[in-house]
Amino acid sequence: MVDVLVIGAGGAGLVAALGAKESGASVKVLTKSYPTRSQTCMAQGGINAALGNASEDSVKSHYENTLKSAHGIANKKMIEKLCSEGIEAIKWLDSIGMPFSRTTEGTIAQRRLGGASAPRACYAQDYTGLKILHTLYDQCNANDIEMLSERFLLELLVEDGVVCGAKVLNIKTGEIEIHEAKSVILATGGYSRVYGKNSTNAVGSTGDGIAVAYRAGVKLSDMEFVQFHPTGLKNSSILISESARGEGGYLLNKEGKRFTDELAPRDEVSRAIYEEIEKSGEVYIDIRHLGEEFISHNLPQERKLAKLYENVDPVFELVPIKPIAHYTMGGIDVDEDAQTNIQGLFAVGECANQKVHGANRLGGNSLLELIVFGRETGKNAAKSAKENLLIPAGHSASAHVKHEDLLFDLVIKSTCKVDFYKKRDELAEQFYKNVGIKRNEQKLSNALKYLQTLKEQLPLMGVRDSNKLYNTELVDFLEFKNIIDLAEMVVSGALQREESRGAHYREDMPSENEVFEKNTIYYKNGEKLCVQLKR
Amino acid sequence: MKIDIKRDEQTVSYELACEDLTLLELLTHIKTEIDSSLAFSSGCRSGVCGSCAMRVNGKEVLACTYKPQDGDLIEPLRYAPLLRDLVVDMDKALGFNKIAKAWGLPTSKILNISPKDAEINELQSDCILCGACYSACPVYAVNPGFIGPFALTRAWRYVSDVRETDVTQTIAAVQTKGIYDCTLCNECVPVCPQGIAPKQDIVMLRNKSGVMGYMDPNFASSFGGFDSGFTF
Structure with a gap:
């Protein structure tokens, strides 16, 4: 049995694995694809730390900017920790070979992202997440950490309130596997793909760990807070990084006029764009004035993707954009040690709610969160594993698990009368329209009603492909089921929060209400979802 | 269509x-x-x-x-x-990263690096490990143990990094089934979606190895090697 089982191999998972290993624990990492294919690779803009390399900055400013953007529902102590340890985090990345871009003085280059009072985001061209992820992967290889790919999380194994492992589907073989562990870290990412094609995220951001944790009795929080990134490419939802505006890009309406402060926090900019699109039909990002040389060197991905997906070259043309689901602030509710309400079960990264982003995350803070809290979570989980002497012989996880045939259930028993791929797209459209940037009671009730119908139809949906080996339809269907559960939470929380706060905006209640300066807690009671506000 | x-x-x-x-x-x-x-x-x-x-x-x-x-x-x-x-299944292919010991040794010294020095391995660290170069490499048809293009580019990424103070481990790791098993055929270069040239990085690793006292075994054997009694 391994000491620490890490599920998810993005930035958070790999840093946690390194942290646990450093503490002397044995570690195993599972991922549903491959480590370097995780969502982290898509982070472009940068990682925040008040180094003050580009202009004066301080931990205090970083703290204040983050707190302000969180709109009252963050944990000040955790923000303080995030910001003050940020500088050490960058030094650590530098020490393991992270290839940051540099200033002419040779220090790490920094640029300004939305909501920041200073250029604070350290970057590596627009490949910041990619290069951090790969550097971490190389360190995991150096530290001989076992990483198993193509394992899809099905269930957490919990005995007498203590976690003891996980049940996963080996996608390659179609077999169910049990991985026992003394402590488990979930680092499975966010749930932006609830919005399907209207999301910047990779297709795998389906919140699997959050849904599975919920079913195991884990409390979640703040699920209604979904960040919409202001600038996704209009047709393909591919992200145009905030650095495009940070470097001086403009937002223009159909008449070619600027209409908003490009560097306000993301929630404000997204709403401004959404309203402008409702009004005039089109919004563009304009970076032509930055010049070809600058764009090719500092925003290479942006140029390539705009050409490929929209047939426009941002060096010479305006790029049509729309705001799209980008980051989910809510997730698994954790304490200050990143532990859930189940002993030995930890969560970190986008799947967790460490309460540093509150109602709206600042650009550059999520990569930082991975490093700062990832290392610590790894250490905490290692400590917990050492103290976990509770697992007596015969009490092991595998003894208690039924090895049912997953495919048999989903293929043979289902009639497949309703096509879940169509429903998946339909759900995405419903949510973008009704549970998106501008919400109101009517829209939310419609979405909830839609979801209830969808859940009733679920027994009519299934997997048509009966081949056990590498069955991606099976994986897609399991992800879709997770999405449905999470979607219900997002809309239920949004209905209960009768106010506007950060990324959660209600047209019918457009201002903040002190009564709601609380976290929304979600938990399972029998088969029923319970939603409660809690300070 | x-x-x-x-x-x-x-x-x-x-x-x-x-x-x-x-x-x-x-x-x-x-x-x-x-x-x-x-x-x-x-x-x-x-x-x-x-x-x-x-x-x-x-x-x-x-x-x-x-x-x-x-x-x-x-x-x-x-x-x-x-x-x-x-x-x-990419597991075995990705395993070559480990065989090449393509990683940095953590250092406690924080250096300032000029933008020019940072550019030395900027392109190599753009690698996304998609495996395109691996699949294009004809050496694998006859030599499945070859460390191969992406892992060698990754090795060069760290070896060329001005922050690295000790690259002996990585250089030693790429001698066997590594840099000299490449035929420099260039097939890996045009297929890289990131515009990386693994062949070029392999040449750089060869040069570095030479400076560090390693000998190209093909070169050595083509002259009969040192133990063949050949005398100057």
Whole structure:
């Protein structure tokens, strides 16, 4: 049995694995694809730390900017920790070979992202997440950490309130596997793909760990807070990084006029764009004035993707954009040690709610969160594993698990009368329209009603492909089921929060209400979802 | 438009009325509308996660950045065990990163680095591990233990990093089944979606190895080696 089982191999998972290993624990990492294919690779803009390399900055400013953007529902102590340890985090990345871009003085280059009072985001061209992820992967290889790919999380194994492992589907073989562990870290990412094609995220951001944790009795929080990134490419939802505006890009309406402060926090900019699109039909990002040389060197991905997906070259043309689901602030509710309400079960990264982003995350803070809290979570989980002497012989996880045939259930028993791929797209459209940037009671009730119908139809949906080996339809269907559960939470929380706060905006209640300066807690009671506000 | 997809032992043709889509969008269309059993991998849709590398008419591409032409033949990557349709098992291939000891040794000294020095390995660290170069490398047809292009580029990324104070481990690791097993045929270069030239990095590693006192075994044996009694 391994000491620490890490599920998810993005930035958070790999840093946690390194942290646990450093503490002397044995570690195993599972991922549903491959480590370097995780969502982290898509982070472009940068990682925040008040180094003050580009202009004066301080931990205090970083703290204040983050707190302000969180709109009252963050944990000040955790923000303080995030910001003050940020500088050490960058030094650590530098020490393991992270290839940051540099200033002419040779220090790490920094640029300004939305909501920041200073250029604070350290970057590596627009490949910041990619290069951090790969550097971490190389360190995991150096530290001989076992990483198993193509394992899809099905269930957490919990005995007498203590976690003891996980049940996963080996996608390659179609077999169910049990991985026992003394402590488990979930680092499975966010749930932006609830919005399907209207999301910047990779297709795998389906919140699997959050849904599975919920079913195991884990409390979640703040699920209604979904960040919409202001600038996704209009047709393909591919992200145009905030650095495009940070470097001086403009937002223009159909008449070619600027209409908003490009560097306000993301929630404000997204709403401004959404309203402008409702009004005039089109919004563009304009970076032509930055010049070809600058764009090719500092925003290479942006140029390539705009050409490929929209047939426009941002060096010479305006790029049509729309705001799209980008980051989910809510997730698994954790304490200050990143532990859930189940002993030995930890969560970190986008799947967790460490309460540093509150109602709206600042650009550059999520990569930082991975490093700062990832290392610590790894250490905490290692400590917990050492103290976990509770697992007596015969009490092991595998003894208690039924090895049912997953495919048999989903293929043979289902009639497949309703096509879940169509429903998946339909759900995405419903949510973008009704549970998106501008919400109101009517829209939310419609979405909830839609979801209830969808859940009733679920027994009519299934997997048509009966081949056990590498069955991606099976994986897609399991992800879709997770999405449905999470979607219900997002809309239920949004209905209960009768106010506007950060990324959660209600047209019918457009201002903040002190009564709601609380976290929304979600938990399972029998088969029923319970939603409660809690300070 | 017609495209052919190699599905295990057979080639299946699809007639599609789709225009101006990427290959990945087209495959997704087939999966969700025509045949849900088609297996392929995808992730970011934007050329940065390396999930969807495959071969089109014998050339490696990322499905998410390639726009298909009428008559294209789509096949999985080579030299990795086929799992199903367009999906191969990359575990063994990725394992070469470890064999090459392609990583940095943590240092406690924080250095200032000029933008010029930072640029030395900027391109190498753009690698997304998609496996395109690996599949294009003909050496694998005869030498499955070859460390190969992406792992060697990764090794050079760290060896060339001005922050690294001790690169002996990595240099030693790429001597056997490594830099000298490459034929410098250049097949890996044009297929890299990130514009990286592994061949060039392998040449750089050879030069560095030479400076560090390693000998090209091919060169040595072509002169009969040092133990053959050849005297000057």
